[in-house]
Amino acid sequence: MNVLFVASEMAPFAKTGGLADVLAALPAYLHRAGHDARVVLPLYDTVDTNKATFQAIMDFEVALGAHRYACKIFRVGAAPPVYFVHCPALYGRGRLYTSEPDEHRRFLALSFAALMICQRLDFAPDIIHCHDWQASLLPMIVKTLVAKDPRFARTRSLLTIHNLMYQGSFPVEIGPDTNLGAVSHLFHQDLMKAGRVNFLLQGILYADGVSTVSPTYAREIQGEKLGGGLDGFLRARSATVVGILNGVDYDEWSPETDKHIPHTYSAQNLAGKERDKQHLLTSLGLPYVPGVPVLGIVSRLVSQKGFKLLDPVMFELLRKHGFQLVVLGSGEPALEAMFSQLQRQFPRQVCFYEGFKNDLAHMIEAGADMFVMPSIYEPCGLNQLYSLRYGTVPIVHRTGGLADTVKQWNPRTGNGTGFAFDHHDGAGLRWAIEAALTAYRDPKQWNRLIQNGMAEDFSWNAQGKLYELVYSKLANAGRH
Ligand code: ADP
Ligand code: GLC
Numbered sequence: 001m002n003v004l005f006v007a008s009e010m011a012p013f014a015k016t017g018g019l020a021d022v023l024a025a026l027p028a029y030l031h032r033a034g035h036d037a038r039v040v041l042p043l044y045d046t047v048d049t050n051k052a053t054f055q056a057i058m059d060f061e062v063a064l065g066a067h068r069y070a071c072k073i074f075r076v077g078a079a080p081p082v083y084f085v086h087c088p089a090l091y092g093r094g095r096l097y098t099s100e101p102d103e104h105r106r107f108l109a110l111s112f113a114a115l116m117i118c119q120r121l122d123f124a125p126d127i128i129h130c131h132d133w134q135a136s137l138l139p140m141i142v143k144t145l146v147a148k149d150p151r152f153a154r155t156r157s158l159l160t161i162h163n164l165m166y167q168g169s170f171p172v173e174i175g176p177d178t179n180l181g182a183v184s185h186l187f188h189q190d191l192m193k194a195g196r197v198n199f200l201l202q203g204i205l206y207a208d209g210v211s212t213v214s215p216t217y218a219r220e221i222q223g224e225k226l227g228g229g230l231d232g233f234l235r236a237r238s239a240t241v242v243g244i245l246n247g248v249d250y251d252e253w254s255p256e257t258d259k260h261i262p263h264t265y266s267a268q269n270l271a272g273k274e275r276d277k278q279h280l281l282t283s284l285g286l287p288y289v290p291g292v293p294v295l296g297i298v299s300r301l302v303s304q305k306g307f308k309l310l311d312p313v314m315f316e317l318l319r320k321h322g323f324q325l326v327v328l329g330s331g332e333p334a335l336e337a338m339f340s341q342l343q344r345q346f347p348r349q350v351c352f353y354e355g356f357k358n359d360l361a362h363m364i365e366a367g368a369d370m371f372v373m374p375s376i377y378e379p380c381g382l383n384q385l386y387s388l389r390y391g392t393v394p395i396v397h398r399t400g401g402l403a404d405t406v407k408q409w410n411p412r413t414g415n416g417t418g419f420a421f422d423h424h425d426g427a428g429l430r431w432a433i434e435a436a437l438t439a440y441r442d443p444k445q446w447n448r449l450i451q452n453g454m455a456e457d458f459s460w461n462a463q464g465k466l467y468e469l470v471y472s473k474l475a476n477a478g479r480h
Helices: 018-032 103-121 138-143 172-178 181-186 189-193 199-206 215-220 231-236 271-283 307-321 333-345 358-367 383-389 400-405 426-440 443-454 460-476
Strands: 002-006 036-042 055-064 067-076 082-086 127-131 156-161 169-171 196-198 209-212 241-243 294-301 324-331 350-354 370-373 393-397 419-421
Touching: 002 018, 002 103, 018 036, 018 127, 018 460, 036 103, 055 103, 067 103, 082 103, 103 138, 103 172, 127 138, 127 460, 138 156, 138 199, 156 199, 156 460, 169 172, 172 181, 172 196, 181 199, 189 196, 196 199, 199 231, 209 215, 209 460, 215 241, 215 400, 271 294, 271 324, 271 358, 294 307, 294 333, 294 358, 294 383, 307 333, 307 426, 324 333, 324 358, 333 350, 358 383, 370 383, 370 426, 383 393, 383 400, 383 443, 393 400, 393 426, 393 443, 419 426, 426 443
Parallel strands: 002 036, 002 127, 036 082, 127 156, 156 209, 209 241, 294 324, 294 370, 324 350, 370 393, 393 419
Antiparallel strands: 055 067, 067 082, 169 196
């Protein structure tokens, strides 16, 4: 099959979160499975163009209403090829996302450029796989503006929602920029009357298939609590809403081969893990004391991730139990301030590294004993999957993909891979951390827990097949 991916992130070129990891792995899996998968990405000014060979292959102009953008397309690699849209007027902002008044045009241009690349290369996609709101108008565009182009006659669209809370909601005045004025009746009319256009909603209405990144989140977003106001529309299409868990790229994330950690190790021989722990602590200026557990956090510091719960629970637990805490992340000032304060209060126990640092993320996965993810909601979550692989026991809130991937430890049966609390409150978090600390004190139990986690398999070989199934179902069915 010919599959065109349109997305705003892809590792290692442009990454703020897990979307980038998925884009780095799923097209590559499809390529190995014999499909012609291709990716279209913005060439942000933050992309390190020394990482690969960028070959200029075409120029064109993208028109969005009255706005004209000169675009140059660069191709990187062949297996699968990535087409970068170079347009400094749109992507020269020093970061991936903005809240500037042309934000909608930055990703509309990407969407139209993707179709123009197909036309120029005479590439007829069977599937356009759209990711998040940034690519959510494509299903509509394919069914209207390019409907007569034979290259798109067979094209079906799949919208994958990586996070329902980012919807791309804009004032109705941006309408002309979508080039969809002639079919404006296809926009949600009540919302338009209320003065808004919601890109993700349009994708949910017009994509041939809709998916999200875990089975539990697929159910949760069809309910009011986590439905972000779109649950009714998702319920209306529930027959096509599927949840496919993200896979892990074990070439990138395996303690046996990880290039970012000083000591590799395996389930059979964990000696390297203890040395990685020592290295992690000393490189961050914390004392290493054998037997003292280290908790790790690597995250965007946004409210979704639930770190508010740590205040004041973490303070109490650090004082009572004397463990150590290593945090890597950046985001909302209030959350950064909370971690900075913990670091000041416990200078020998806590290190907060503010920023985005891939090699440190790997070192924390390897060097920590436990990994904390108290997310309020979590569409999939990748760090708990990485943690399992690194023998770092996850402590999570039982929601979304965390509920689907972390099995509660049962000391009587010896089953389970981590600790999951049900109620998102301080008592829940305290219970889970203290249960983990209790298990840690019993080396036999702890080793069993680690072994259980390391034996889990979340590779793309299994998850990629599920996408192939969805693609072929869509390709063989009529258009929605
Ligand atoms: P989300 O996509 O919501 O941020 P995920 O758990 O799916 O959550 O993916 C997060 C990804 O981003 C992981 O690969 C994680 O290691 C990485 N990451 C998050 N914050 C940082 C950071 N500060 N430095 C390095 N990597 C980070
Ligand atoms: C989003 C979600 C995260 C998911 C990632 C990749 O950023 O917040 O849970 O793992 O997308 O699908």
